[in-house]
Amino acid sequence: MTKLGIGLLGVGEMGKRHAENLRRLVPEARLVAVADVAAERARQVAAELEIEHSFGSLEDMLARKDIQAIVIATPDKFHARCIREAAAAGKDILCEKPLATNLVDAQAALDAVAKASVRLQIGFMRRYDPAYVAAMKRIEAGEIGEPVVFKSVGRDKDVPPLAAYQSNVNGMLFYNNTIHDFDLARWLVQDEVAEVQAYTTVAIRPEIAKYNDVVAGVVNLRYVRGAIGNIESYVQAIYGYDVRTEVVGSRGSVFVGSVEQIPAAFLSVNGRTQPLADHFLTRFADAYVAEARDFVHNMLNDYPVRVSGEDGLKALAIAVAAENSHLQKRPCQIALHTDAGTIAVTYSAN
Amino acid sequence: MTKLGIGLLGVGEMGKRHAENLRRLVPEARLVAVADVAAERARQVAAELEIEHSFGSLEDMLARKDIQAIVIATPDKFHARCIREAAAAGKDILCEKPLATNLVDAQAALDAVAKASVRLQIGFMRRYDPAYVAAMKRIEAGEIGEPVVFKSVGRDKDVPPLAAYQSNVNGMLFYNNTIHDFDLARWLVQDEVAEVQAYTTVAIRPEIAKYNDVVAGVVNLRYVRGAIGNIESYVQAIYGYDVRTEVVGSRGSVFVGSVEQIPAAFLSVNGRTQPLADHFLTRFADAYVAEARDFVHNMLNDYPVRVSGEDGLKALAIAVAAENSHLQKRPCQIALHTDAGTIAVTYSAN
């Protein structure tokens, strides 16, 4: 069997999961090497998963000829630069979301990809989740009629340590969390978001305001063709990892989401109690596998990627507009310019 | 048993339900008379429910000395005037929501109530629904910690006939539907809404735009003490009557809502299917009874009402601000002025 040689950059929680999946559950992949600036950690992961090579830098890994594709799972702010380097080395790329943490970096990354004629997929893995896939099929089959309202909720379970805000390696709430919902907003409704308005809160944790982050946000959406929507994000829900999305249409509605961890219930004088999901790696375990298999299969067969750099750019543009609505206290518009083979996004407060 | 003599104004769908409840399920009430501008319809309802008297005008009904309280269930735009008349006649009042369809009328109604020293309750019956009551108890007990995000969804089942928009007796979406959620937003979070921003859509039914109404709306909320929220309203959900509310806090979340009509499920090759609720008179049947009982009991015992005219005014102010955000395409602020024994509300676009 011909296999795709892959190098993985970043062996944190997310990166390690990608390594496990590629090593064990993607028959068409050969995970040649892992790299991390923490070289010792890369070495340990390589040993544990029986991966042949490990590196302390992306540069060294890119030098290998038997690597055709790079999976990027670094902190968010390094995504764009790593994409440029990998593209320059002629590698195809699967990069975790977001594409970048600002539009300039994002555009530069896409330019590099275009110039090098490599392919880039952004890691919006929810598009591979069986429940989201089933919902999308219903929408595409016209079962809900015309989309009228898009709704999404994303809540993380644990209170992030203050250090996470201080180091700020992953951008604020909108860039690291809500970005998933911004992508779903486009994908499921099959329309572009024209304008957003955001309220945010730090009331239960005012000390993070100085790091330009927030505890929760609600983002209203207005679509080009007239639909509307709202996305809620909350990083410290305490009770569980809770993701729900609904597309309400002129003839019906599709709903994705469940906070149940396992199909078990406990009946007592306190009522019926069910354990709740607690982590995205549990909830979306299958999606990450399907994403990796699809990417690898498409690279081997010279097919286009399913989630493009343009998708990454457009989701990012919504995040930027949401942040600006938060900062400027007014709605922000999003404009897309397709020009000279690439796409550009600008936003403006009206 | 001492009973409260009651006159009911308006015998449409809502008014007739009030009549049935007062006649049969509120032992402390004596429903003396019903009145409606459609005098013949009032007569029929009186005959059917064995109510002694019926009238073709409020004025005639108010003349009866054995009536101590009036229940108002007319079209929305007559609420404020009827309150003024009933107050002037010295009657206590239970008026369906909204208090009025604009702030000037609302203030005038409250002034009349204050001047006549009568009591006024606004029909936000959800505050009497067992599920909302249970949720509120959890919140008051501190079980969810500090409220962070308020969420509410209200969807009606059937496509309103165009005539409903043309006659426009009940005000636009925000005044007749979302008003329930605006009240819940205040009650459950125990804080005031400082600012709102609304997107609306008529994309699937553009012909109603000329009647200044919309098919759906999403309203973002910012609270005085820092919480945030969002309310979605959709008048033609087709699939069912679907009301859901959630208050997400620093330690947990309370969720109210169910679209299941009956506790039955059908398992077939198409999956598991459950019938959905279809009407507010079904979903909130118990709440209307509890509301009537509580009002009657409080009137008989000279207790204050549980849902005050001030509550009606403040919910209305949010609706006004939401409409203005929709019209002016920007967030609108709400300011409360307590002055000379009464309360005034103003909004402003920032």
Next chain:
Amino acid sequence: MTKLGIGLLGVGEMGKRHAENLRRLVPEARLVAVADVAAERARQVAAELEIEHSFGSLEDMLARKDIQAIVIATPDKFHARCIREAAAAGKDILCEKPLATNLVDAQAALDAVAKASVRLQIGFMRRYDPAYVAAMKRIEAGEIGEPVVFKSVGRDKDVPPLAAYQSNVNGMLFYNNTIHDFDLARWLVQDEVAEVQAYTTVAIRPEIAKYNDVVAGVVNLRYVRGAIGNIESYVQAIYGYDVRTEVVGSRGSVFVGSVEQIPAAFLSVNGRTQPLADHFLTRFADAYVAEARDFVHNMLNDYPVRVSGEDGLKALAIAVAAENSHLQKRPCQIALHTDAGTIAVTYSAN
């Protein structure tokens, strides 16, 4: 409006609910009187509900000419005798389940009803519950195909006081609780039960064994046309009132049942918690009203009853067979004999 004059016998918990329903929610009924051996209690209920007359004996109440029908809500062991007396007085009858606590009494009651040419309905109110009605419609429409397995669960919430077993006014578990499921077993499957086998337990409360009762039972069913089934009953489930029924067919399944008290959920670190139903008068509140309305309507219009004395007899026969299986430690068969205008049931251990 012509109304049916009714006398109610027995003003305990169940009887009082019937009185409230007949008085307030059944427009075609006129509840003329209530009677109870506890004459003072009958008087109090009459005063509270504004019923004109109260009596200390059935005999006195039967003497009233303006009473056309009797509702019987006494302890179970008096049902059959009261039916005979009411029939002899020429009154139509709605009697709470079970028809009797043994087959001889049951047959005598039916004979008296036939001789007097009055009508008798047995209070299997679940047949009027909206969820059971919806399930039955699906079955009759052929949506589940041919019934293969009937399943039912009935659990009560509270531990019965020992005095309830000592006085034993309501027969053992199978006669007072499981009898509902025995009726459903016939009604929903539209076939007769040919044989049953029962295991019972008193392990967690051995002291009730001497009163010939049990804490829980599982009853296996074999139908005449080949379907099978099982019913579980448990009188002290502690956590809630929990009724579930399922008919599994060759093409699908219908399921009735929910232990949720209200449509509310609470999300915390302990998981998702929902309050549970706690009482049959709550779960089946609507069913009792529908039952009373249907009975009254049919009596006024000389229609046959919907749930006949024969239905009561056949459900009782299953209960008798289940008790005998428990006592004789073997399966018991049920044989139905239709003879000379009446129906007889015998059981035998094979």
Next chain:
Amino acid sequence: MTKLGIGLLGVGEMGKRHAENLRRLVPEARLVAVADVAAERARQVAAELEIEHSFGSLEDMLARKDIQAIVIATPDKFHARCIREAAAAGKDILCEKPLATNLVDAQAALDAVAKASVRLQIGFMRRYDPAYVAAMKRIEAGEIGEPVVFKSVGRDKDVPPLAAYQSNVNGMLFYNNTIHDFDLARWLVQDEVAEVQAYTTVAIRPEIAKYNDVVAGVVNLRYVRGAIGNIESYVQAIYGYDVRTEVVGSRGSVFVGSVEQIPAAFLSVNGRTQPLADHFLTRFADAYVAEARDFVHNMLNDYPVRVSGEDGLKALAIAVAAENSHLQKRPCQIALHTDAGTIAVTYSAN
């Protein structure tokens, strides 16, 4: 890392899943070879999963010194013989359920295992399912009090082809399907089943009666210490793969089960529809992985197995008693004799 050398016998649907799990998801395992009487199929699976060796017989595979353990996934009726052969070759064994299809073969297999001093685990993988594990923890923590009623339902989705009954390689319903519930009945209640009574049906498919099999069965249970129970099995539920288990106790209840395939719902005028699970390899995917990991880890570390041959024998004894109750039309008792280091089971009709 030291790894356990494993040979897998039988590469049908179940065996192939074991091969995939051992190859990819059990780091401590080295799947040395697969064997199948269909040698070509074994070769193909070996090629697909990159397993070094394949064989056309168990004997050849057992000759390999680098294989320490055998996983048996043949048709049921070969289980016992394969266990004997593997044991004689000194290999530890993980054998799919059931241990055997009759008690004589079962006892002979256990004797061979004891004589060879190897270890044997029976593949009751539900004991590894996260939901069942969570339920068991609640029971062991005393949260439901004393078990009173055990309930279990097992329904398969598709109509088995007639050929499956004709070849009869897997024994009747009780041996191949209900056996899982018989094991759960012992494990979750932590008591032995003393007696069973079974009704079965072939009414919707009479042609399978001649193969001594049934379409559905209900089995009543009586436990040694007084609890009771019921298990329903149905092989052609059409609508989905539906497994539910409940242990009802003196203080509460634990429930395991869900027929939802994915966390998605579709709301339309037909109601709310949810896709249902369709296969045990989907529902219990995680359980099979956990089972394999636990077995391999215990073998490598000389720990005892978690699910013993004795567990296999006792579950089988219940199946035998259920079949005999079905054949002899009466309850059957189960007696366990521990003697001379081994355990024997007899059953008798009372």
